[in-house]
Amino acid sequence: MGNCFKTPSTDDISLLRGHDNQDGAEQALGPPPPYQERVPVYHPSPNVSRLANQLSEEEQIKIAKRLGLISHLPVGVYDGSSKKGKECVICMNEFILGESLRFLPCMHTYHRDCIDDWLMRSFTCPSCMEPVDAALLSTYETN
Amino acid sequence: MRLIWSSGYVELKLNKNPVEGFSAGLVDDDDIFKWEVMIYGPQDTPYEGGYFKAHLNFPKEYPQKPPKMIFMSPMWHPNIGEDGNVCISILHEPGDDKYGYETAAERWLPVHTVETILLSVISMLADPNDESPANVDAAKMWREEPAEFRRRITQCVRKSQDDL
Ligand SMILES: [Zn+2]
Numbered sequence: 275m276g277n278c279f280k281t282p283s284t285d286d287i288s289l290l291r292g293h294d295n296q297d298g299a300e301q302a303l304g305p306p307p308p309y310q311e312r313v314p315v316y317h318p319s320p321n322v323s324r325l326a327n328q329l330s331e332e333e334q335i336k337i338a339k340r341l342g343l344i345s346h347l348p349v350g351v352y353d354g355s356s357k358k359g360k361e362c363v364i365c366m367n368e369f370i371l372g373e374s375l376r377f378l379p380c381m382h383t384y385h386r387d388c389i390d391d392w393l394m395r396s397f398t399c400p401s402c403m404e405p406v407d408a409a410l411l412s413t414y415e416t417n
Numbered sequence: 418m419r420l421i422w423s424s425g426y427v428e429l430k431l432n433k434n435p436v437e438g439f440s441a442g443l444v445d446d447d448d449i450f451k452w453e454v455m456i457y458g459p460q461d462t463p464y465e466g467g468y469f470k471a472h473l474n475f476p477k478e479y480p481q482k483p484p485k486m487i488f489m490s491p492m493w494h495p496n497i498g499e500d501g502n503v504c505i506s507i508l509h510e511p512g513d514d515k516y517g518y519e520t521a522a523e524r525w526l527p528v529h530t531v532e533t534i535l536l537s538v539i540s541m542l543a544d545p546n547d548e549s550p551a552n553v554d555a556a557k558m559w560r561e562e563p564a565e566f567r568r569r570i571t572q573c574v575r576k577s578q579d580d581l
């Protein structure tokens with residue numbers, strides 16, 4: 275209650291990367307930072323970001339389960355067909371031929387990198403707010 | 418990355434989806450992660466006539482993570498901390514934490530934009546939420562001493578006009 279302004283204002287991700295906000299502008303003009311070149315950073319809960327090798331066992335299990343669920347969601351490559359939507363509403367860029375896409379059970383489509391990052395934070399479709407795990411479970415039941 | 422400031426980025430977005438009630442720019446031309454916005458106090462509220470300055474600080478992970486919003490102009494509102502920090506659900510990260518009573522749909526989603534954030538803030542000004550006040554004294558005054566509450570806001574409105 276009323277503790278909003280006590281939220282830590284520093285972002286521990288930036289501490290981990292050894293960056294400060296000063297270099298933000300130059301990065302922003304290019305593509306998002308290439309996470310895959312570093313030890314992956316995970317978000318076991320809000321405002322908590324850890325390098326993969328610093329996670330507790332419990333957090334590792336939680337993340338492994340989430341990664342497992344995400345891997346069940348269909349992926350594909352943008353082939354220009356408009357049925358799949360034309361734009362990724364997360365990065366606001368139009369799909370380009372050959373880009374990796376991920377399809378959610380609610381039929382919303384995003385760049386694979388954009389939505390996978392989000393699903394690690396919240397297992398909800400950002401467009402319709404449909405919980406993705408519930409949809410997955412009901413798919414399993416009907417099969 | 419969608420946080421690209423080119424000349425008239427905001428103008429372009431606003432023309433596509435006309436929204437009244439605010440204007441936006443960069444705090445410093447070299448840093449697109451810090452925006453300065455001006456919010457016009459909504460009509461038929463005690464904030465009417467005010468020009469309230471606020472900063473939006475975007476994390477590098479935007480839009481995966483929400484920005485923080487801080488009023489630079491003095492404000493008096495249950496959901497704005499005395500340090501100016503705006504406390505509304507859509508600026509809260511998703512997940513299981515102390516804001517557990519909020520649903521995923523109420524919290525930050527990566528489809529939010531500067532416009533949707535500012536629209537939420539404008540509606541917050543018109544319609545305070547005293548379930549989780551960031552300013553407990555303002556929340557108490559809003560409930561118990563509405564006349565005094567309005568008087569405090571009128572002071573903020575005057576100050577914001579003087580600062581223009
Ligand atoms: Zn995308």
Ligand SMILES: [Zn+2]
Pocket residue numbers: 378380381382399400401402403404
């Ligand atoms: Zn959806």
